[in-house]
Amino acid sequence: xxxxxxxxxxxxxxxxxxxxxxxxxxxxxxxxxxxxxxxxxxxxxxxxxxxxxxxxxxxxxxxxxxxxxxxxxxxxxxxxxxxxxxxxxxxxxxxxxxxxxxxxxxxxxxxxxxxxxxxxxxxxxxxxxxxxxxxxxxxxxxxxx
Numbered sequence: 788x789x790x791x792x793x794x795x796x797x798x799x800x801x802x803x804x805x806x807x808x809x810x811x812x813x814x815x816x817x818x819x820x821x822x823x824x825x826x827x828x829x830x831x832x833x834x835x836x837x838x839x840x841x842x843x844x845x846x847x848x849x850x851x852x853x854x855x856x857x858x859x860x861x862x863x864x865x866x867x868x869x870x871x872x873x874x875x876x877x878x879x880x881x882x883x884x885x886x887x888x889x890x891x892x893x894x895x896x897x898x899x900x901x902x903x904x905x906x907x908x909x910x911x912x913x914x915x916x917x918x919x920x921x922x923x924x925x926x927x928x929x930x931x932x
Contacts, residue, residue, distance in 0.1 A: 791921065793860075794851045796914035800867060801847035803907035807840050810900035812878055819893050821885055829900065833881050836874065843870040843907065850914075857922045864915040871907040 813828040821832070830836040850863035 791854065791917065793914040793917040793921070794854070796910045796917065797847050797851045797864070797867075800871075800907045800910035800914065801844045803903045803910060804840050804843040804847065804871070806903045807874075807900050810903065811898045812900040813882070813895050813897055815896075816894045823893070823895070828878075828882060828895075830878070833878075836878055836881070839870055839874045839877060843867055843874065846870070847907075847911070857918055857925075861915055861918050861922075864911050864918065867911045868908050868915075871904040871911065874904045875901065 807830045811827045811829040813823075815823045815826050815828075818824050818826050830840050846863050846867050850860050850867065853860050853863065
């Protein structure tokens, strides 16, 4: 059902992805290179990062509304977890690809946005746990009939 706890966890996973539009991944003390031209490295600096984030939000929201098809809901949860793992990896690879262009004196500090995909992983894993729990409950009720 849509009012189950896994819906709340999937909504929190989508919110974790959405928080990346507000919180930066890193900041620097001097403007440099392509990504840090405005001293802030966030997902809007590259189309691939924005695409992964929007796809994560969309799939988490779709997973909420396919509550009648629990196996599909579980698969969507696994895809959301994969996207949450892929997003920081892609951000790191894109950033380190620009590192040779940057000045060596630039200090780059991680920000709260780096940890948001971890929250999405946690919330989606909890949602998948409760989806499996519901599936076991329904199957046990079917055996009793």
